[in-house]
Amino acid sequence: MxxxxxxxxxxxxxxxxxxxxxxxxxxxxxxxxxxxxxxxxxxxxxxxxxxxxxxxxxxxxxxxxxxxxxxxxxxxxxxxxxxxxxxxxxxxxxxxxxxxxxxxxxxxxxxxxxxxxxxxxxxxxxxxxxxxxxxxxxxxxxxxxxxxxxxxxxxxxxxxxxxxxxxxxxxxxxxxxxxxxxxxxxxxxxxxxxxxxxxxxxxxxxxxxxTKEELLAGTGALVRSADDNRLAHAVAAAGIAVHPADGGGIRAEATPEVIGRIALDAQVALTELRGGDGARLEEMFLQLTEQNQREQPQGA
Missing domain, CATH: 3.40.50.300 (P-loop containing nucleotide triphosphate hydrolases)
Structure with missing residues (x-):
């Protein structure tokens, strides 16, 4: 040990x-x-x-x-x-x-x-x-x-x-x-x-x-919508951390119920909303270490 x-x-x-x-x-x-x-x-x-x-x-x-x-x-x-x-x-x-x-x-x-x-x-x-x-x-x-x-x-x-x-x-x-x-x-x-x-x-x-299961299970919500940018701004405006999700959509550090209410108030139609389970290690790693990455997206 x-x-x-x-x-x-x-x-x-x-x-x-x-x-x-x-x-x-x-x-x-x-x-x-x-x-x-x-x-x-x-x-x-x-x-x-x-x-x-x-x-x-x-x-x-x-x-x-x-x-x-x-x-x-x-x-x-x-x-x-x-x-x-x-x-x-x-x-x-x-x-x-x-x-x-x-x-x-x-x-x-x-x-x-x-x-x-x-x-x-x-x-x-x-x-x-x-x-x-x-x-x-x-x-x-x-x-x-x-x-x-x-x-x-x-x-x-x-x-x-x-x-x-x-x-x-x-x-x-x-x-x-x-x-x-x-x-x-x-x-x-x-x-x-x-x-x-x-x-x-x-x-x-x-x-x-x-444990791997604990960390990759994640918390929060995975959400995809008709306008992910607009929804991301609404979620961020509510003081909730938000990250891009692989394959489109966003991951938000709040429950699906909270995100659903924000989407309703913002009048953004949702195409998918679920608990943030099943996060991939790469996605979790990039979220946790985003302040340490040498390579940042253009405009970051």
Missing amino acids: IEVKNLSKRYGDFVAVDDVSFTCKPGRVTGFLGPNGAGKSTTMRIIAGLTPAGSGSATINGASYHDIPNPSTHIGVLLDASAQHAGRTGAETLRLSAMTMGLPTSRVDDALAMVSLTPEESGRRVRNYSLGMRQRLGIANALLGNPSVLMLDEPANGLDPAGIHWMRTLLRGYADRGGAVLLSSHLLSEIEIIADDLIVIGNGRIVAEG
Whole structure:
């Protein structure tokens, strides 16, 4: 289990992580989401003992990374698949890790088999690996010590659709056997499929967290009408937050009954009005992090 409590980190005047707290539980895949620069990587580096915290704590099964004897047998970490010695073979990379951890060399073959790297592939120099093969090697390294916790940053980078399906199956099986997985990815569709819990960070602070079902169930109303612009202005004028909805229409942070009355008063004919259930992860993510997005629509 990973526990982060009141974690903060400053770089001069810049606050990278601001009083962040969350838990990544055994038996569950926790998706860690946020725009570029939101604080995800800094938080993960602090958990992995690579960056000191300014204040607060990050523990793995109750202990900080530096206080765990042979930590790679407790938490497997992949933060940058490209940060591997290009002159070694894949097998040599894992054998060196096994020696460092005091593991039998048989674990190398087991790890290579888990990530579907063949003997021929594991005998190549890492400089000749594709990004997808480096990802597989990095995941093998993370799994080598048979840890109870996995922390992976963008593990699907460079994987083709079959590779992404493989990774999803691997991580799901790992969690189902009782492991805790903290997974950061920009592939929101994959997070939506595999994650049990979601943590959304923006500007260094947690903006939402909970089970996937809780967060995607949403609140408020989804409404489509004969004049969405006019209805959106009427809803906003009533002091209710309103957002564009995928496929047209709007999502409003009020009950369908309230939105129905506003539409009636504005004399806007409705074509659809229902509770805001079934929101997609991408839509929820963009709404929660809209103040942190680099890319804004024209005229925004």
